[in-house]
Amino acid sequence: MPEGHSVHRIARQFDRNFTGRSVAVSSPQGRFADGAALLDGRRMSRAMAVGKQMFLEFDGDRWLRVHLGLYGAWDFAGEILVDPTIASANGRMGQTNQRGTDLEEAIHDDAGENSLASIGAPRKTRGHVRMSEQTKGVDDGAELEWPPPVVGQVRARLMTEVTCADLRGPTACVVETPEQIDAVLDRLGPDPLVGDPRENEERFVAAVRRRGVAIGQLLMDQAVVSGIGNVYRAEMLFRAALDPHTPGRRVPEDVVRGLWHDWTELLRIGVETGQMMTMDGLTGEEWRRAMASRDDRHWVYHRAGLPCRRCGTEIALEEMQARKLYWCPGCQK
DNA sequence: CATCGATGTTGAG
DNA sequence: TCAACCTCGATGG
Numbered sequence: 465m466p467e468g469h470s471v472h473r474i475a476r477q478f479d480r481n482f483t484g485r486s487v488a489v490s491s492p493q494g495r496f497a498d499g500a501a502l503l504d505g506r507r508m509s510r511a512m513a514v515g516k517q518m519f520l521e522f523d524g525d526r527w528l529r530v531h532l533g534l535y536g537a538w539d540f541a542g543e544i545l546v547d548p549t550i551a552s553a554n555g556r557m558g559q560t561n562q563r564g565t566d567l568e569e570a571i572h573d574d575a576g577e578n579s580l581a582s583i584g585a586p587r588k589t590r591g592h593v594r595m596s597e598q599t600k601g602v603d604d605g606a607e608l609e610w611p612p613p614v615v616g617q618v619r620a621r622l623m624t625e626v627t628c629a630d631l632r633g634p635t636a637c638v639v640e641t642p643e644q645i646d647a648v649l650d651r652l653g654p655d656p657l658v659g660d661p662r663e664n665e666e667r668f669v670a671a672v673r674r675r676g677v678a679i680g681q682l683l684m685d686q687a688v689v690s691g692i693g694n695v696y697r698a699e700m701l702f703r704a705a706l707d708p709h710t711p712g713r714r715v716p717e718d719v720v721r722g723l724w725h726d727w728t729e730l731l732r733i734g735v736e737t738g739q740m741m742t743m744d745g746l747t748g749e750e751w752r753r754a755m756a757s758r759d760d761r762h763w764v765y766h767r768a769g770l771p772c773r774r775c776g777t778e779i780a781l782e783e784m785q786a787r788k789l790y791w792c793p794g795c796q797k
Numbered sequence: 798c799a800t801c802g803a804t805g806t807t808g809a810g
Numbered sequence: 811t812c813a814a815c816c817t818c819g820a821t822g823g
Contacts, residue, residue, distance in 0.1 A: 466804060467804050467805095470804080516804095531805080533806065533816080533817095534803060534804080534815085534816080535816065535817045536816085537818095632817065633815095633817040635806055635815070636806085686805095686806090693805070694803090694804055694805085740804075765804090785811095786811075786812075799822085801821075802820085803820105805815100807814085808812105810813105
């Protein structure tokens with residue numbers, strides 16, 4: 465569920481709270497026990513995100529790669545220092561942080577101790593993780609039948625002296641070598657927040673205009689561009705007034721460049737605010753409504769059958785590559 | 798209470 | 811193309 469903006473926010477949280485510290489790594493659930501043992505006690509030296517992938521570097525050339533997939537999420541507990549670049553939800557953005565209206569990616573930076581934040585799939589915070597609650601040591605009874613891996617519990621727990629991060633439900637949570645990390649990076653398309661902007665744009669333009677595949681598919685292809693998911697795809701195509709079925713090579717170059725610039729800006733806003741804000745030019749009242757309800761926040765996403773906000777045409781819904789595609793046949797031609 | 802579906806990816810066929 | 815992965819909020823009875 466989390467698209468690129470969430471993953472960048474998580475990486476910044478790790479950078480702020482874990483980089484430079486020794487980390488106790490465990491797998492309360494058991495399914496990451498081997499990987500946890502490889503990392504336990506090492507110092508984390510770097511956190512970075514590329515698209516929907518997050519990479520945590522540890523001393524000794526070991527990396528933890530995490531992909532949240534459809535419903536993964538991180539819960540932070542204990543002392544949490546909030547990265548200033550993502551803290552604005554409680555400050556400058558003012559009404560975007562209405563209390564109780566959006567727990568989706570709320571960052572609680574008001575309490576130094578036992579504050580808790582959940583970033584990832586939409587999810588309510590679920591109560592505090594007790595810092596004293598260490599993973600229970602298990603004695604070496606050779607004949608013990610180990611219980612099967614538990615579903616619905618913490619796959620990986622990372623703890624410093626003061627901060628705890630719990631991971632649930634990821635698609636990928638694996639320890640990898642630098643070479644393996646490079647291999648993953650190599651097949652990822654450009655991320656506006658990583659690397660050289662000019663180079664990124666040219667890569668994106670070339671990747672799109674080389675293909676006969678529908679632009680609606682290309683935007684979701686992580687080898688073409690990193691971090692865009694089903695929501696941003698639908699919204700970006702609407703904002704560009706572009707028919708999702710247009711083959712990549714038939715999209716005018718300036719429109720392709722426009723898509724890149726739009727993604728750059730939407731991602732920047734998403735990382736800063738923690739919300740997928742894709743509607744602009746709203747009046748004060750419209751804005752308030754958009755912030756208060758997920759259903760009022762998008763141009764087309766999740767609005768099948770409803771009248772287009774711009775032209776009144778019924779928003780269409782179809783399956784594209786087994787994902788739901790929302791678009792306005794009136795505006796997008 | 799049970800069932801469904803979701804902001805995603807992989808790998809089998 | 812489709813099932814599997816794996817979690818939980820929303821929905822319906």
